[in-house]
Amino acid sequence: MTTRPAKPSFFMSFLNKIEYWGNKLPDPVMIFIGLCIITIIASALLSAMDVTAFNPVTKETVHVINLLTIDGLTQMITKATTNFTQFPALGVVLVVMFGIGVAEHSGYFRAVMIATVEKAPIKLIMPVLILVAMLGTVAGDASQIVVPPLAAMIFVRLGYHPIAGLVMAYAAALGAFAANTIIGMADALALSFTEASLKTINVDIPVNIAMNWYFMTASMFLLLFVILFVTQKIIIPRLGEYTPEHQEEAVNDLTIIEKKGLKWANLSLLTILVAITVLAIPESSFLRNPESGSLIDGPLIQGVAIVIAIIFFIPGFIYAAITKKARNSKDIVEMMNRSMAGMSSFIVIVFFSAQMIALFAWSNLGLIIAIKGASLLENQNGFTLIIGFIIITSIINIFIGSASAKWALLAPIFVPMFLFLGYHPAFTQAIYRVGDSITNPITPMMAYLPLLLSFAKKYDKNMGLGTLISNLFPYSLALGIVWTLFVLIWYWFGLPVGPGGPIFLEQKYF
Template identity: 55%
Template sequence: MSTSKTESKGIMNRFLDVIEKSGNKLPDPVVIFISLCGIILFASFLAGITGLSAKNPADGKVVHAVNLLTPDGFVKILTKAVENFAAFPPLGLVLVVMLGVGLAEKTGYFETVMKSTIEKAPKKIIIPVIILVGILGNSAGDAAPIVLPPIAAMVFIRLGYHPIAGLVMAYAAALGGFSASLLIGMTDALMVAFTEPATKLIDGTVKVNAAMNYYFLSASTVLLLIVAWYITTKITIPRFGSYQDPEASSNSNDDITPQERKAMHLANLSLLLSLLLFAALAIPQNGLLRNAETGSLIENSPLMAGIVPIITLLFLIPGLVYGFVAGTMKSTKQFASMLGESMSTMGPFIVIVFFAAQMLAYFSWSNLGTIIAIKGAEALQGQNGVVLILGIIILSASINMLIGSASAKWAILAPILIPMLMLLGFHPAFTQVIYRVGDSITNPITPMMPYLPLLLSYAQRYQKDVGLGTLIAALMPYSIGFAIFWSILVVIWYLLGIPVGPGGPIHLEG
């Protein structure tokens, strides 16, 4: 493999060069997470002995910083290490999904589909379609930042671009646009679960619902698509330059053979039939994949609980069909071998995850994240209008660098921000929108996002020496672009007084 980068030009590229060089001078990610564990433990010691605390408005209880450098803390660190690792949420999700994705890649199904797509589809629409899929992917939970980046990387190779540019674009779209969507999804239901009790602290007659942000988030989808498309074509692709694929050079025949085309058609048919089967189990009111008590497809439903194995099957089934028809998988032994090969690439990710899981556990046990969130929200009291809106966005974006889970942050901030803004005349729907914008914009660059180590492992498949600095520098323009234009959209929406969704006005009715 050989790569080349374009010369840095302009203020933005010079800024990104500084970030990249500084970031790449840092130790290996494993050592970074070990160091962060040490820093958090020392910070818990300082916070504990100084008596740092904050009152949680959700229950009125005082949250005290916990010193983990004590005999009890040491025992907890020692005895919970394996549990922290095993319970790390994305670990099982990533490994299960990679079974299906890996097989579809190893059999050649992905490659043939992409060849066919690039043959037929106008080159100009492929990039925005990938971005749109990434933004909409949050409706299916956390699958998009796992599944989409490696597919985008392969598409970029076929387009003649650097695969890491595709990885970065898909990751930024899926996580930076996490709250934007054209669909009502799991995140909407999760957010309102914390918004509703916080609303009742002030006025139990104010109604909230899962769709109350829909108008704004739909418009946000279009905005972020345009911003991400521009950044990708003007900054990301030129920055990474060209890429020479060694596999392509050894097999320069890009034509799809009749057998491959037949295999692709049958694999696509199997995918369609699988989708129809799951739809038949989900769409009827008494469908097997609905909540048996409420009939919901989103709240506590088998569909949402089983979304990971469902996605795995949607890759595994067409991969199997393609492999047997195309002749790339001729035996069950080869099938098992392909699954093993796809999982073997996850080794570096698993090692990083062990230490990342410990770091996040220490941060949670110490209560430092909760205290910082409460103190930050209290600092905003007394502000109003545009200053308050921008302050909440900055607060949410900053806390996101310390606490990765959107629901965990909202559980802390909702009882503070919702009542505070209701007393200033703002409807909870608008407060929730402001928070969701701030929470999303720093998702691509926060080290607390558990998918960042996975992105690094993907990137190292194409460039062994790539570091976190390179990835953060490439992701930074997306966070900056989303922060600027999404914040402007919030302010314009506020000034025009447009409802953010059904039952979601800007202001409380007088």
């Protein structure tokens, strides 16, 4: 008698469908190419239908511009290169990566993570691991790749199931991806598309890379406790005891030379931070705006890309020199080259998304969608808007893993839409980043999930993707509930989300 396989549970069936249909989606680049084609055709059809909208900013009626004309096609061809090269914050992202690349590829970030965990008291091991995973996201792939296997090994030492350590670190790095006290790559990427979306409606509102810093810093400490609670109360009891099939490898301790390099690299980092702080204090500081004396619109924030690059470059360089990871200048340049190579996918996405954003602007489609969408939502209260936007973003995130690809798609619509409802772009961006983060752990579209599965199979050779995601789902659920409530509370108190990032627009912008 043949035993029929057990029918998958509703939850597993749901996950299987997400994985199946998610794998059917084309690459984000192809999505943008398709959107460009759709935008061109839509501009012709809607122009012929004489679709219009009243712009509350300029007090003028906006018409759809037909791009499927000789002039439109000429503009697409002649402006394609400048659309790309003049894309806002593209330079910021690439400059920041020079410094981060040296710090990452020299091994400095890895050394910091290992040393931090080694020195933490037993009771603080889990919180420290979570904190390191969250802070480590500023280093690009370092946190998602290094911290989960490190956490698994440490959990074995503590007597817990190693899979619990894997999923905890992975959820901390990706589920709370936007929450960080350090301004880095994620902030630069988000800013680039937010700023570009403002240009589509010709509204000059100052935005900066640090405009979500207050909210994201507070979020980091809140979410640390959420992840810790889920791990201790749900994941560890659910996985139970672990009996290793063989002796586990110990976490590799830092060598004497690596500890020496880390010491001097950290000292250089502290020196840089103190120097910047001291230089920024005087009202006459060259880091401040010479007229207003403000830091927000002064050289420090306006040139923050080079500042961040230096903050990461110098410790990375010192660590590489002391540990002999770089024996000459060519090795340092090679680290920067490897960093730029890792940005190739972002650069390709930016090229095509820049064309789409330009087409939206030229055709006025983005502006009209925003105006009409705002008119439909104008009677909705802020709480409904916030919850709805987070839910929409989190669902889209399951199918499109790239944060930059999603925001390039959503920013031209939602930034203007919320703008017309009176919300500052900084607040809209902050809401998006919440929705973009909470479903990261459970999406099959995330490139790190297969890597996590390979780590898990080291401890359980029968580990499947469904089992792995089922242990990650409680984190996404808890983060989604708590972080959304936190946004609503922040909104209720009317607190700015960062420097130069109020919730509501000032009257002078209209």
